[in-house]
Amino acid sequence: MRLLSGCGWVRGSDSAVLSRLRDEAVVHPGFLSQEEEDTLTGELEPQLRRRRYEYDHWDAAIHGFRETEKSCWSDASQAILRRVQAAAFGPDQTLLSPVHVLDLEHRGYIKPHVDSVKFCGSTIAGLSLLSPSVMKLVHTQKPEQWLELLLEPGSLYILRGRVQPDMTSPMRSLEMKNPFLGSTGFPGADVSQ
DSSP: EETTTSSEEEEEESSHHHHHHHEEEEEETTTTTHHHHHHHHHHHHHHHHHSSBBBBTTTTTTEEEEEEEEEEHHHHHHHHHHHHHHHOOOOOOOSSSSSEEEEEEEEEEESSSOOOHHHOOOOEEEEEEESSSEEEESSSSSSTTTTEEEEETTTTEEEEEEEEHHEEOOOOOOTTTOOSSSOOOOOEEEEEO
């Protein structure tokens, strides 16, 4: 196991995997200020509060979640989403709308799956809110090749290129004895554009 040089937010099975996927699985810790995180969660909470946590997803990929899609945002949230767009997407990339919002309960998780480019686009950008989690990307044909991304609250993660079609992307809340942090998980939200 190796850490990406100078970064405790991405680690991988070996240095070749880290080098090959360096620009394709990226974490920007501290992308959001606490005020920006509060703005987004304050805007999302009324919608999410009306939903129950679900334990059966249509493709069985998610357990213990609430989700919604949102296309109308306050001016403050739109400014945050423009920053995400500038950081993650090229000027010629078409963005899919609306924004997908996923809230995992403290025991919730996302099972290994490959995101469809048809439904998700060629780049996925997500904001981690409220609690830390770990996304593990495992090569579909060579399971000994993997990356783990530590997603602290306020971080932006970007998945593009070979990561999408070649690697599964399960996610879990941090638990005690987690190799990144000795922390228990709390309910958390993930906003993907």
